[in-house]
């Protein structure tokens with residue numbers, strides 16, 4: 001059947017390409033013109049389907065290097081778009097102006113098929129090689145096109161549907177193509193209508209983000225036909241200097257004005273033209289607008305346009321400090337830049353972390369039990385998960401148990417499971433315990449130091465005998481156990497005090513991995529960038545950025561809450577900035593004031609009411625009358641305790657709400673309250 005379809009397609013291409021079919025519709029079709037071009041100019045033979053040509057990594061790297069800055073911007077747009085279309089089976093390619101795929105985002109589960117179809121980094125989609133196709137024909141036609149199934153030239157491509165949009169540099173040069181493809185689709189090409197619009201929209205967004213990157217240090221006039229939308233999606237953008245002369249134009253503006261000036265659409269012929277020659281706006285109105293005064297309505301000066309616009313002016317960024325653009329996290333398979341594993345991504349250039357990662361990676365499959373030690377929020381669970389993903393058991397379950405958060409009365413049944421009817425309140429069918437659920441995978445025992453003594457004894461037996469006995473059962477169940485344990489406590493001290501079994505300690509600590517606190521790490525900048533990019537993506541702020549001034553403050557902070565505090569602070573700042581560059585004003589107060597070390601006591605709270613409060617976002621407050629006055633000595637030097645106190649007060653002493661606000665478990669809140677001597681007012 002498939003062969004018959006391919007044969008019919010080949011016959012059709014030959015008939016059209018050689019001119020044997022002279023139907024008017026056929027002759028006019030963009031694709032049929034391309035078929036003719038493929039046969040007569042590119043010398044392609046439809047009877048000989050061409051296999052996907054994938055360039056070697058070194059060659060791809062060269063293609064990527066030529067457009068490095070643009071790649072970052074495009075990547076952010078692609079990631080955002082991929083989230084919207086991934087579930088519908090689409091993948092995204094970015095090619096350069098030669099049609100070579102320089103970036104790719106696809107579903108890893110279908111990667112082999114995508115690679116076979118040439119939907120992959122390094123593939124050559126130039127029409128001269130691949131025949132009529134989304135990318136190649138878009139490069140020829142320079143407009144968004146959908147090349148749907150049998151519109152492809154090559155018979156091996158007739159299952160694909162590809163929508164491609166050209167991408168231009170601010171100077172009008174063609175940079176490449178954004179392509180959105182699927183391996184299969186409904187037969188009707190109108191099924192791709194929305195994808196066509198989405199691709200056009202994202203291509204424009206990527207171009208505009210690139211334009212803003214290039215002209216961020218200039219004044220930018222945005223013009224839009226809808227008054228309320230001009231701030232967010234000025235269709236036309238013109239960068240201008242202090243003399244009101246145009247220094248750059250986005251694609252929308254070039255398209256609008258190129259005829260006007262009688263210039264070349266792609267040559268950026270607007271440069272050097274006074275804005276007032278193009279628009280019905282006086283220099284004084286323009287500068288008054290730039291100072292934030294009311295926006296007049298403006299019209300193009302040319303009678304044959306007469307289009308009316310609403311303007312808005314964006315000041316140069318350098319006035320508030322230069323802007324650091326964050327590279328997107330390296331999450332996607334790309335031959336040119338080999339992806340880093342989850343384990344490698346945990347750290348940048350910090351020698352202690354690099355060594356830890358290297359050693360842990362080697363040990364994880366060796367049968368040695370790993371004990372992770374580190375302060376709260378330092379990333380113990382993140383490390384355990386990355387180790388699991390790195391191990392040979394990555395496809396098996398990763399089961400995390402927080403020994404401190406499960407109530408003591410339930411921890412036994414949760415860990416070991418129970419048989420039907422073995423205790424009141426249990427499920428009627430019984431329950432498989434967490435240990436058995438981790439069978440063959442990884443059991444992560446967080447806060448192991450908080451495991452009650454009698455359970456330590458039972459657990460030790462599980463470790464020795466590799467079997468669990470659920471509550472109420474008379475026969476043990478065999479399990480393959482791989483344990484990674486973690487603690488913030490000094491377990492040796494706990495052994496001396498008699499609260500932790502020495503034999504269990506030795507059983508669990510085949511190797512002790514000491515995770516450094518953030519303040520001791522030399523890769524804080526790397527973490528800021530990584531976490532910032534992740535949080536920006538989560539909030540769908542594709543072009544989010546961080547000013548140098550804000551970055552300096554983040555690098556100077558001491559991070560008592562470690563990476564968790566950093567994540568919360570960046571999440572908070574991004575939310576406040578609402579997609580604009582994050583400046584010191586959006587940072588939590590203690591970071592913004594650079595006051596983490598000195599801890600002066602401000603007179604009033606600085607965190608805006610109603611917003612989530614991250615660690616580090618608070619200032620110390622005098623205890624209101626009637627509330628607990630925590631022992632002053634214990635709190636005096638401890639920023640962490642003050643933050644906790646503030647959050648508890650803000651959430652009316654609800655442990656659950658405070659734990660959610662701080663992104664920690666309830667047990668951590670209880671533990672920290674105990675540690676800092678914080679007592680709720682109703683318990684005084």
Ligand SMILES: Nc1ncnc2c1ncn2[C@@H]1O[C@H](COP(=O)(O)OP(=O)(O)OP(=O)(O)O)[C@@H](O)[C@H]1O
Pocket residue numbers: 345346347374375376377378379380381382383446488527530531563564565567664668
């Ligand atoms: N290397 C890292 N890169 C990015 N984010 C990280 C990293 N390490 C930790 N985080 C983030 O910090 C937060 C805390 O991490 P995690 O829960 O692993 O810490 P923990 O040490 O187990 O804390 P606790 O002792 O309170 O359980 C999470 O939001 C996590 O995403």
